[in-house]
Amino acid sequence: MKGTALQLAEDIFRRKDASRRLAAALPIEEKLGRLVVMQVRANEVRRLAGRPAIRVWELPSSMRRP
Amino acid sequence: MEATLQILNQLEGSGLITRYAIGGAMAAFFYSEAVLTEDLDAFVLLAQPTGAIVTLTPLYDFLKQRGATEEREHLWLAGTLLQVIPAYDVLTEEAVGEAVPRTVGETCTRVMRVEHLLAIALRTGRGKDHARIALLLQEADVDPVRLADILQRHGLSEKWNRHNLPTG
Numbered sequence: 001m002k003g004t005a006l007q008l009a010e011d012i013f014r015r016k017d018a019s020r021r022l023a024a025a026l027p028i029e030e031k032l033g034r035l036v037v038m039q040v041r042a043n044e045v046r047r048l049a050g051r052p053a054i055r056v057w058e059l060p061s062s063m064r065r066p
Numbered sequence: 067m068e069a070t071l072q073i074l075n076q077l078e079g080s081g082l083i084t085r086y087a088i089g090g091a092m093a094a095f096f097y098s099e100a101v102l103t104e105d106l107d108a109f110v111l112l113a114q115p116t117g118a119i120v121t122l123t124p125l126y127d128f129l130k131q132r133g134a135t136e137e138r139e140h141l142w143l144a145g146t147l148l149q150v151i152p153a154y155d156v157l158t159e160e161a162v163g164e165a166v167p168r169t170v171g172e173t174c175t176r177v178m179r180v181e182h183l184l185a186i187a188l189r190t191g192r193g194k195d196h197a198r199i200a201l202l203l204q205e206a207d208v209d210p211v212r213l214a215d216i217l218q219r220h221g222l223s224e225k226w227n228r229h230n231l232p233t234g
Binding site: 001002003004005006008009010012015016018019034035037038039041042044045046048049 | 067068092095096102103104112116117118119120121122138139146149151152153154155158168170171
């Protein structure tokens with residue numbers, strides 16, 4: 001696709017939003033599988049950045065809400 | 067992740083982009099405790115001037131030559147889902163330009179400053195962006211002077227104040 005940087009970015013964000021909506025409709029087993037994959041990746045970054053890993057079952061207490 | 071960043075550094079060295087920086091949820095990860103995200107958003111400054119007609123095809127070709135494959139709307143590169151996003155306005159261009167160096171493992175990279183992440187999240191304004199603002203304000207070490215300056219220069223002060231958010 002060609003366009004201005006803004007047009008390209010808007011297209012990327014549109015596709016990401018569409019992907020999220022599709023993901024929201026997935027079966028819970030698939031969602032949990034993705035959650036675990038995301039957590040594995042997140043922990044990899046934490047480890048590389050010199051921070052301790054967070055286990056999935058620790059997330060509710062570590063994720064603060066406004 | 068580290069291998070992905072090494073390839074992004076090669077991309078920058080190739081001259082196809084002038085600079086890149088990690089943004090989005092993965093960048094927030096460097097300042098806050100728990101963030102779950104699926105992909106790495108790499109914001110890039112393209113060599114062309116803002117407003118020019120551009121394409122990401124040469125960048126994608128460069129990354130595919132180094133093993134990237136397309137997966138849904140992302141590139142799957144060295145074990146990481148990657149999203150290459152051109153800096154698309156003055157705020158994101160500034161955020162990439164002023165991104166700070168960080169080391170991931172043994173690889174140098176750049177991460178957007180937390181104050182820019184806050185401003186971009188405010189401008190984007192989705193529910194998840196507001197949640198990210200709240201998380202960063204709680205957990206990150208925010209420079210209130212820098213934040214106020216960025217908000218003021220990019221016309222976001224009123225929006226920030228409308229949400230009753232603190233700057234310091």
